[in-house]
Amino acid sequence: MSDGLYRRHALASFLEGETGNGPENTAADLEVRPDYGYLNLRGEPNSERFMQTVQKTLEQPLPAEAGAFTSGQHTIYRLGPDEWLVASELGTENETAGRLAENLAGQCYSLVDVTGGQIMMRLRGPRAREVLARGCTLDLHPRAFKAGRCAQTTLAKTSMLIALADDAPTFDIIVRRSFAEYAARWLRHSGASIHSRVTPVFTGAGGNPVR
Amino acid sequence: MLLINCPWCGPRDESEFGYGGEADITRPADPDALTDEEWADYLFMRKNPRGLHREQWVHEHGCRRWFVLERDTVTYRFSDDTT
């Protein structure tokens, strides 16, 4: 291993010693997701041409509203009026970026590969809202934050991108890489304090070969 | 704590925002043409009114967009019709 090429997940140290064999059917489960490829896309939302080109290339609509995301081959989060985050299976982002760049040639846009800059965790279960609400300034009430919505907001003393995938509820939480350990510890602590068991489960390996 | 209405993200907690001071101060087009007094006025002098104040905010922990709000510096109430 030491001589070969391998990827090391930002939470590898944190997960050492975690068995991944937590109890099932807990009130809230925290799962560390394997890495995705991430592209940050900026462009003019009022340009029909830009929106069409991106949709055609990704074969998926860009979320039209503020605070929405679309799922498909990619998950596309709308971060701001002219900013989107495209999450894809790790290893495909290069090819996706290449196709976007080719099709957008001559247009005004920005496409930056930000793979490796953030990690995703999934918090799921009937009491997941409570676990988050202790350190999140966003109104998480189902009336205010529905499935299909995403938001950039705070998580304790850091920031996160949070998306509500379904009404289980399942929250996908994206945090910056260097804050990953803090966020994971905080979520585990918050879960423990309401007698919900948050057990970090890692669904990928700690040292994946590059290819 | 204030609830601040981000024009893009909607109402959010004050702690998600950064404050940018008085709004509507335009950078002089030709700074070299200004006297030292005029330049200092642009640099340092602010109105600091008691009452209505147009000011800049940035949704730092959200969409990172800057916007302008009008706030009453006595009651902290934001005017509804500003964005």
Place this chain on the structure above:
Amino acid sequence: MREAGVDIFHGCVVAGVSGRDGVRSVHVVSMSAGAGAVNGGVKTVHCDLLVMSGGWNPAVHLHSQAGGRIEWDDARACFVPGAVRQDHVSVGACNGSFSLDACLEEGKQAGLEAARACGFEPVPFSTPEAGREPPGAERPLQPLWSIPLPQSPLRHPKQFVDYQNDTTVADVYQAVQEGYRNVEHVKRYTALGFGTDQGKMGNINGMAVLAECLDKPVAEVGTTTFRPPYTGAGFGPCAGAAVGELYDPVRKTALHHWHEAAGAEFEVVGQWLRPWYYPREGEGMHDAVARECLAARRSLAIMDASTLGKIEVHGPDAVTFLERIYTHNVAGMKNGRCNYGIMLGEDGMVMDDGVMARLGDRHFYLTTTTGGAARVMGWLEQWLQTEWPDLNVYLTSVTERWSTIVLAGPAARKLLQGMDTDIDFGRKDFPFMTVRSGSLAGVPVRVFRVSFSGELAFEINVESDLAPALWQQFMAAGEQYGITPYGTETMHVLRAEKGFVIVGQDTDGSVTPLDLGMNRLLSKDRDYLGKRSLVRPDCQRPDRKQLVGLLCEGGRESLPEGTQLVERPGGAPPVPKLGHVTSSYHSPCLGHPIALALVSAGRARKGDVIHAALRDGRHVPIKVVSPVFYDPKGERQHV
């Protein structure tokens, strides 16, 4: 408590404390209820801690700031919320209701009413049984603002009222004797309530002591103004999660586990943990840093510089935008070119610095200081969005996407050339201050040939998840060159030997690029932020503090950073200050201490001897020299 062996003295007060550097014992005397004096009967209790109760005080701040009145409540001996002016309601302890039952009930009622007012029909629910309140909870308080000792309060032993500013009962009496009778005046005379707790612990007691002194009811003395912002003493620090590892985020680089395993000592930089130095068995910091410095100067050293802020700039107006922000000639940079860049505030002061690389016609990459990353990104966005929305430019932070590995030392090129790569690291093909992209050891990288050490150096950006693998490859391939990991301390020594400044250490927000001798970086033929300020009379003064180097005359004396500099020893105070030491290190490769300093008219003083005023009263003669101590022609980084 008694069963546990704890003595309880009823009807007693503490009338004195003994101990010089800490509490050693307290003197307990009896005092009957309502009595205006203590009864004597001293008992000494040996202890090392004295805890005092401030009683119960509602946090009326928000109520008061919202325009509500506050009233003195004699029975509860505290100020409670009175009539409201805005749509708010105080409940529970905030309203002066201190029993748990009352708190729960008031909270419930207020919650139900708020829900109804918002148009909801609340679902009935019951509050938990709080159980019997502890005996005595409902008994009226007997306030004891100060201990009524026989002597005049002005001659009392210290009875502290404000624990942060050490304001005593005697100080309050002194204020009144000096003629300060209004509570706002007494506050300013004594500093009562000016601490970081903003009077949360001692203010009420202080006001009551003032009332006693003036022989007035507390209600008449009133309170000082409750000014916003109000920040509660959170439960987090008292009993919640905001302690230990959750107190504040600790940011770690992708290589952190490697540094830990290598036995690194860490330094906190912003929220980041950075390797400070890597001591070997038996080494102290001085030895480790000397070894790391010499490795970089003589052969090969490796550093994790991942914490640098990194920003990508895209768009047809990227050049126009960057020329308004940075001071150097951006338009003239060819693709693949790197430049050292500084940005100024509109006041002309140096705000941040870093490397700018041109990756394409409309594509740039910027680095910022570790601590300045968020500030710079915010600064750029602010100008772009609020002042120049017409510019087509997009900014993206890539600080976390890339890890940065620095290879510094004469053997850096040989190491890279010996690895599997499609990048030509040859001297001609990869000159100083250029950037190349390609593959290195099977990993996609961006390599910047820049140098913060003055040596031949390459800064390699690699996707963070792949950084540990690449680092290990460097360590294995570098063994033949004695590759040595180095931390921030060695980085500081190396850069100080070269006279490279650290923004925020050698500058402090009052330093212009002219003060630093960076005139060459200032474009003459166009405007940029802060340029106009540089010609203000104050920025042109010949006696401004300028960056210089300092050498101790003949001695080995290492000057502490922050040391004040004066013309000559002696003289009647106030002695005019010439400036101060901003950076100071022992230089292992030169074999003597070096220092950087900001000195009034410093450049004109080169060769002069001035004096450092040390804390122990000595004045050390020092010579003003160029800030570049090592390789003044910069030949080593160009090899």
